[in-house]
Amino acid sequence: MQDDQEDRGVHPAQAGGPPIYVQIYEQMRTAIEQGEFRIGERMPSEREIQRRFHVSRMTAQSAYRKLEDMGYVLRHATQGTFVAARPQWPSAVRKEARFTPSKSWRQLGGHFLEDLMESGAHAYRFDFEVGRPDMDLFPNASMQLLLEDLLTRKPSEVLMYSATAGLPALREAIARRLLPQRGMDRLGVEHVLVTTGAMQAIDLIAKLFLEPEDLVVVERPTFPGAIQRFRAQGARFAEVPVDDDGLDVERLEHILRDLHPRLVYLQPCAQNPTGATLSADRRQALLALARDYNVPIVEDDAGGFFAGGAGARSLQSEDQDGLVLHVGTFSKLIAPGLRVGYIVAPANIVRLLTSVKQMTDLHTGPIPQLLLEGWLMASDVGEHVAFARRVYAERLRAALAELEGGPLQPVLRPRSGMYIFCRIQSGLPAITLQQRSAEHGVVFAPGDEFSPGGELGDHLRLCVSGLSVASIRVGLQRLRQLLREITPEA
Secondary structure, three states, rough: HHHOOOOOOOOOOOOOOOHHHHHHHHHHHHHOOOOOOOOOOOOOOHHHHHHHHHHHHHHHHHHHHHHHHHOOOEEEOOOOEEOOOOOOOOOOOOOOOOOOHHHHOOOOOHHHHHHHHHOOOOOOOOOOOOOOHHHOOOOHHHHHHHHHHHHOHHHHHHHHOOOOOHHHHHHHHHHHHHHHOOOOOOOOOOHHHEEHHHHHHHHHHHHOOOOOEEEEEEEEEOOHHHHHHHHOOOOEEEEEEEEEEEOOOOHHHHHHHHHHHOOEEEEEOOOOOOOOOHHHHHHHHHHHHHHHHOOOOEEEOHHHHHHHHHEEEEEEEEOOOOOOEEEEEOOOOHHHHHOOOOEEEEEEEHHHHHHHHHHOOOOHHHHHHHHHHHHHOOOOHHHHHHHHHHHHHHHHHHHHHOOOOOOOEOOOOOOOOOOEEEEOOOOOOOHHHHOOOOOOHHHOEEEHHHHHOOOOEEEEEEOOOOOHHHHHHHHHHHHHHHHHHHOOOO
């Protein structure tokens, strides 16, 4: 919604009247009937309703569920909630009405990632919620020069269609300039597929490999976007815990032997949300298991550039059997708004994934591809990576020091990456804390979305990469104080 539209149909809920969700429903219904929201227009997200009315997520969901039952809105699992019509009758419409989303879409659940992106567009002073890099590390000046050059010297290339697998120049630059930073220095362009972000990369793999009811092994906790994409294919999940040395490979072996999963998805380096990095011994054991059970491994390397120590290399660089599908992204390394990722895989798999991609979006936009190709070929990638790694490691140390002995207990103590995953020691639901903390300019990611079963409601993820050390300290002090106010024993 535009800023001048945000408060249409919104007034504070009144205590002592009907249930709060009914009051919200009545206000939104009236706004629709009076034309304040047009048919087909996108409604505020559940997160926006929470913020405006100061209510829980459940209350916001109940209000929208009633609007849906009465035929005023249609809810889409990934795109949001839209005005369907303006009924003038006081009775519920049939569930099988026209435009009802498919069962598979309805099963996807909430709008966590959508809400996360919407939160990222707001200027919260202490934003620990969105997994963003530090904007001061963006190569803004060089990108501006590259863009000006493209628009003056290569307008036809910039504005024309691209190859589905990606521009050859960018694929070559990834193979020559980027992959060696992750230990992959013997691969050619035939092993690289350019995607529209890492989310699309995971989506393409899911579409190629998974049938409904297939089992996917994921870490516990894990990246919510991967859960969403595998669930969209009808997958079931088996969770394997993560500790200081990464995925528990012994537990994984039991699952491989007894349940025969179709894929194993993990983040071996600087994992999201815990920051864990797979140890050298476990890396070798994992690759041996993949070979013995012939199961593909999806390596999500979104945070891999910021990992240090023995686990700094990608898992794919040690794979001798062609079983690791490496997913990378420029979002954390350079700028998330470019929306460019990539898959590194055996050439025959890249060809199959390219066929899947051409049925999805035909090709990734040429402008961000050309910008990235220019940056890769003109910049010292290793120096950029090393500097960002040092900056983020310093911020992790500052955050961990501030959390020491407080009511937020880090699950692990990562030495690299962007994230810290914490448990609220009092057991308070993280969403309850966030409703209060947002009023004080502090936001974070509640933990229930980081597990397929949603059992981590008293956990939260802090992304510390986008804030200065001073802001990290003040923001975490505010969180500690709020927890003490809500739960005095904290």
